[in-house]
Amino acid sequence: GNSVTQMEGPVTLSEEAFLTINCTYTATGYPSLFWYVQYPGEGLQLLLKATKADDKGSNKGFEATYRKETTSFHLEKGSVQVSDSAVYFCALSDTTVGTGGSYIPTFGRGTSLIVHP
Amino acid sequence: GAGVSQSPSNKVTEKGKDVELRCDPISGHTALYWYRQSLGQGLEFLIYFQGNSAPDKSGLPSDRFSAERTGGSVSTLTIQRTQQEDSAVYLCASSLDPSGELFFGEGSRLTVL
Numbered sequence: 001g002n003s004v005t006q007m008e009g010p011v012t013l014s015e016e017a018f019l020t021i022n023c024t025y026t027a028t029g030y031p032s033l034f035w036y037v038q039y040p041g042e043g044l045q046l047l048l049k050a051t052k053a054d055d056k057g058s059n060k061g062f063e064a065t066y067r068k069e070t071t072s073f074h075l076e077k078g079s080v081q082v083s084d085s086a087v088y089f090c091a092l093s094d095t096t097v098g099t100g101g102s103y104i105p106t107f108g109r110g111t112s113l114i115v116h117p
Numbered sequence: 118g119a120g121v122s123q124s125p126s127n128k129v130t131e132k133g134k135d136v137e138l139r140c141d142p143i144s145g146h147t148a149l150y151w152y153r154q155s156l157g158q159g160l161e162f163l164i165y166f167q168g169n170s171a172p173d174k175s176g177l178p179s180d181r182f183s184a185e186r187t188g189g190s191v192s193t194l195t196i197q198r199t200q201q202e203d204s205a206v207y208l209c210a211s212s213l214d215p216s217g218e219l220f221f222g223e224g225s226r227l228t229v230l
Contacts, residue, residue, distance in 0.1 A: 032216055043121075043223040044208070089160065093216045103215035104173060105150070109159035 002027045006090045006108035013080055013115050021075040021111045023064075023090035031092040033057075033066050033073040038087045038110070047075075047088070085115045119143070123209050123222035130199055131230055138194045138225045142211030149192050150212075150219065151184060155205040163207075166192060167215065199229045 007022045025031065035047040035057070048057035053068035062077045073090060090108040122141040130136050142149050151163040162176040166186040177183070181199075186192040196203055206226050210219040 034218070036219075036221075043221040044210075044219075045221065046218050049218065103148070103167075104162055104165055104176075105219055106162070107152075107160040 002094060002106045004090050004092055004106050004108040006111050009112035011113050015082055015115055015117055016079045019077040019080045021088055023073045025071050025092050027092055027094055029094040031094045034091040035064055035075050036089040080115045082115045082117055085113055087112050121209055121211055121220050121222035123225050125225055127226045129228045133198055135197045136199055138207050140192045140209030143220055146211035146213055148212040148215045149186060150210045151194050152208045153205045154208055201229050204229045
């Protein structure tokens with residue numbers, strides 16, 4: 001079956017620090033990969049995505065590269081802000097349906113990011 | 118509205134009562150998902166609809182949980198004889214393409230006393 005593993009939180013950083021949140025996955029097909037963000041008191045929203053190997057998704061200064069060889073999709077940002085404090089979820093959606101595959105998006109457990117001024 | 122709408126936003130109930138949670142997806146989105154988010158946990162998949170049919174009910178935790186979708190639109194998640202362990206935020210999401218981006222509602226927070 002499909003699974004997503006992301007680093008445990010919380011991650012606590014000072015403003016302008018470099019951010020990496022690790023995400024690795026297991027999938028039976030050719031998945032699309034996503035990062036969702038949940039700001040305090042709000043619903044989840046898409047941050048960025050990549051649909052095939054070597055694609056780089058980017059948005060709001062965040063980026064992640066789809067690495068098929070290491071089955072990873074690590075989230076990075078060069079300089080975090082207090083407003084980036086949120087919970088970040090890595091997810092995959094299998095783009096093929098076959099034995100063991102499904103269209104059910106699979107989420108990691110989420111990583112809480114706290115940025116201090 | 119333009120987004121996914123869920124109601125109620127908050128529900129406090131007594132153990133043993135039944136509850137209904139409603140999800141109104143984005144118009145035209147054929148795929149609809151229910152997830153459960155418990156404190157300190159990730160998103161637990163409950164059920165998926167494609168149109169009005171539910172090809173995958175594998176995530177429903179017990180037979181106390183059921184869901185339906187009518188007219189390819191509104192969905193209702195029903196929990197019978199609620200237990201304290203049912204306390205969580207229930208999230209609904211919809212999508213144009215089952216393998217694409219999900220659009221989430223703000224969730225229904227259920228507290229079972």
